[in-house]
C-alpha cells in the first residue's frame with residue numbers, strides 16, 4: 065500500500081476454491097493503481113497485486129494447476145495517477161505493465177479521445193504483445209490512415225502446468241462514443257466474420273472470452289450462442305466488466321461468467337475443475353465445476369489468501385512497483401490539498417435530493433457558482449449535468465488534486481444553446497430522465513448512458529433494514545447496538561445469479577439509492593412569471609441527448625446552434641470552486 069494509505073481493516077473471510085484452471089481478474093481500474101488511500105479495505109496498490117500474483121502463481125505451480133491473469137479494460141480515466149499528468153498517463157503505462165497479465169483487452173475509456181487510443185496502441189499493446197486481444201476493434205494508423213486491427217483478433221495457447229489448450233477472444237461492447245482513430249465493429253457482425261467462424265472451430269479444450277462487456281449484456285450472450293452452437297460440451301469462460309459491479313452468471317451448465325467491479329476495489333477470482341481436457345473425452349454429463357470470489361483489495365485479505373503476513377507478503381518486484389507509484393504521486397503532487405470537505409457526500413449511499421447527496425451539492429452549491437457566463441449572467445438559464453459525470457463519493461477531510469480527478473476526471477465542458485423557448489426547454493430534463501424508450505426507439509440513443517454505470521442493471525433502490533456500521537471515520541460501531549455481534553465494516557454484500565456467497569470478506573450492507581440520469585439547476589429566474597426563452601446549458605458529453613430531446617419536443621436545433629458557455633473543463637471549474645468555498649485547513 066502507499067505510505068499515506070489508510071490501515072487495512074479486518075473482516076471475516078471466505079476462502080478461495082482452487083481448480084485446475086484459476087484466474088485473477090481486474091477490470092475498470094480507471095487509474096486507481098495506487099489503491100484507495102482513504103479506504104483501508106481497498107488500500108492495496110498495484111505493487112501489492114504484483115506480490116499477490118507472484119505468490120498465487122507459486123501456489124499454482126506447487127499444486128500443478130494453472131493461474132492466469134486477465135484484465136478487461138477501462139484502465140484509464142478516473143484517478144490523478146493517470147489524469148493529472150501532461151500528457152495523461154505519463155507514469156501509468158510503465159506502472160501498469162509491471163503486472164504479468166496473460167489476457168488483456170480494451171475498454172471504452174481507452175477510446176473516447178484519439179490521444180488515449182494512440183497511447184494504448186503505442187504503449188499497452190506492445191507491452192503485452194501476443195497477450196493483447198482486439199476481436200472487434202480496429203485502429204487507424206495516423207501516418208498512413210490505414211485501418212489495422214488494434215491487436216490480434218484471438219489467441220491460441222497452452223497453459224503451463226495442466227497443458228490445457230485455450231482459444232481466447234477479447235471484445236468490447238457495441239460502443240459508439242469512440243474518437244475518429246478507432247473503429248468498433250458491432251459484436252453481431254464480428255461473430256459472422258470468417259476469422260471468428262474459423263476460430264470457434266479450432267481444436268481446443270476451453271474457450272476464454274474476455275470483454276469490456278457486462279456479463280448480462282446481449283453482446284456476451286450472442287458470443288456464447290455462436291461458440292456453443294459449434295462446441296456442445298467445451299467449457300466457455302467469460303470475464304466481463306464495464307458496468308462497475310460485482311456480478312456472475314452461467315449461460316449454461318458448462319459456461320461461467322464473472323465481472324469484477326471497479327476502481328481496483330476488487331480482484332476477481334474464478335476457478336474451473338473437473339473434466340476440462342478434450343483427451344478425457346468429455347460428454348455433456350462429465351463433471352465440471354466453477355467457483356467465483358470477489359476479493360476485496362485489502363492487504364489483510366491478500367495475506368489471508370496467501371497464508372503470509374506484512375513481513376513475508378511483499379516481494380521485491382511488488383515493493384519496487386509500489387515505490388514507482390509513490391514517486392509518480394509525489395511528482396504529480398497528488399496530495400496537494402485544495403480544501404477540506406466538511407462532510408461526506410455520497411453518489412448512491414444517500415437519496416437524491418438530500419443534504420448528503422453529491423448531486424444536491426452540485427445542483428445547489430457548485431453549479432450556481434460555476435455556470436456563469438459574464439456576458440449573459442442575468443439571462444435565465446437551465447443548467448443540466450449528467451450524473452455519470454460524477455465518478456466517486458467525496459469523503460470528509462482533505463480534498464486533494466487526486467480527489468479532483470477521482471470525482472470528476474473527464475474533459476467535459478459546459479456548452480449552451482441561447483434563447484430556447486422556455487415551454488420547450490423546461491421539458492428537456494423530463495425527457496432525459498424519463499423518456500428512455502422513446503429516445504431509443506427514435507434514435508438508438510440509450511439514455512442510461514448519461515447516468516452512472518453502477519445502476520445500469522437496477523430498476524429500484526436497494527434499501528436494507530439494517531444498514532451496517534460506518535467505520536469511515538475510523539470509529540466502528542456494533543451492529544444493532546449489540547456488542548457481541550460481529551463488528552462488520554460496510555462494504556460489498558453481493559447477490560448474483562450464483563448466490564450471495566461471492567464476496568471474500570463479509571461486510572455490513574450499504575444502501576443504494578437510484579439517481580436520475582441528469583440533474584438540473586434553474587438560474588437567474590426572475591419572480592413573477594415564466595421567461596419566454598432561456599439559455600439551455602449542458603455538459604457537452606450529453607449534447608446528442610439534449611439535441612434529440614429538443615427535436616422530440618418540437619425544437620429545431622442541431623450541432624451548429626451549440627456554443628461554448630464558459631472556459632475550462634468541468635473538472636477545473638470544480639477544483640476552483642473547492643479552493644474558494646472549502647478553503648479551511650483540515
Ligand SMILES: O=c1ccn([C@@H]2O[C@H](COP(=O)(O)O)[C@@H](O)[C@H]2O)c(=O)[nH]1
Nearest residue numbers: 172306452453474513514515516517605
Ligand atoms: O466524458 C465522459 C465520459 C463518460 N461519462 C460517463 O461515464 C459513463 C461510462 O462509464 P464506464 O466507466 O465506461 O462504465 C458514461 O455512461 C457516462 O455516464 C461522462 O459523463 N463523461
